[in-house]
Amino acid sequence: MRQLCYVLLLFSPVMAMAQNVMTWLMTDLPPASIRVAGLPSDGITDQQIAYIRAHWPEVEHRVAYANLKRSWALLEAGQQACYSFTLITPQRLERAYIVPTSVLPPPQLIFRRDALPSLPLNAQHEVDLERLLAQRQLRGLLSEKRSFGLTIDHALQQRSAQALLEVTPVGSLGENIFARLLVNRTDYTIDYDFVYAYYLKRDPMLRELLTLPIAGNAAPIRVGFACPRTAWGKATALKISSILATREGVQMLRQSTERWLSPESRQRYSDALEAFYHARENPALGLTPP
Incomplete structure (x- = not known):
């Protein structure tokens, strides 16, 4: 061969x-x-x-x-x-x-455990992303130039200028963002389950984070x-x-x-x-x- x-x-x-x-x-x-x-x-x-x-x-x-x-x-x-x-x-x-x-x-919300009580959830225990982006309690952090599908991308594009969501050029593969979650520099991010699993194998401390599906994006x-x-x-x-x-x-x-x-x-x-x-x-x- x-x-x-x-x-x-x-x-x-x-x-x-x-x-x-x-x-x-x-x-x-x-x-x-x-x-x-x-x-x-x-x-x-x-x-x-x-x-x-x-x-x-x-x-x-x-x-x-x-x-x-x-x-x-x-x-x-x-x-x-x-x-x-x-x-x-x-x-x-x-x-x-x-x-x-x-x-x-599909992409899901990955968040700090202590943020759970403040998350807007529907009856199916899914995160209402539009309500999350509109509230002022939790801070979000996303990598720039990432696409998460039509539903999520549309919600992100339509968010208010006052939304507590930072878009950063660093952590494009998730690692830096997950680390920031651990040290309470942000409360949530959006990423794929398989990407999170990869970084979890590299850093078992990421087990402190939780994940939930995003409403309207369950497929x-x-x-x-x-x-x-x-x-x-x-x-x-x-x-x-x-x-x-x-x-x-x-x-x-x-x-x-x-x-x-x-x-x-x-x-x-x-x-x-x-x-x-x-x-x-x-x-x-x-x-x-x-």
Whole structure:
């Protein structure tokens, strides 16, 4: 088997056009992908790509780290590469062939334990985000340039200028913000369950924090591999999907993702998880003609 070549700079167009090369555009967001000494290790997509590589030895697999904007620009330019971790939305399904790989809980509120009595909750014990942003007791802190889906993003954009919510360029991966919660420099943030789980493994003190779902944002999200809407992209997406559409492949997808979910999230979204992994054995799942 050819040895995997990890590339830390974006590939050249000539390299990308090689028929025997599969280039993966990787995100630098733990634990979606966890870089150790500049190389992929045991993150969600790291494990998924390692599995695909082992079952597709006819090509040379290369990895290039690129941000979201750059990755989508390459896909829309028709480069022969696939992006490893994209949220699946109707808009993105029009722009790429997407192979579903995981179901994840939606973003949730992560907060200090002593903030619980002041949180505005509905009858389902979900946080009313608009009321939270309107009240003056609790301080929020978010990373800039993060998207949390249409419902949450709209509420954040419509908040009052007097809202006690700070948006910061630091802590883009959660670590600094979670640390600020622990030392009472803020009361809450919004992030994904799997991101919080990653930092919890690094710092057990984060167990002092609590999480709750956000009202109107209870639907789980789907993520997957995105390939360009070209003949090459369609063939590649079908090849990847066929490799994953086995009992062994589905079990790998489940294991790579669910180890980063809290027990509460696994229980809360158990029906959605079971339905997704049952459907995942279909090689054409999610793939539609351009």
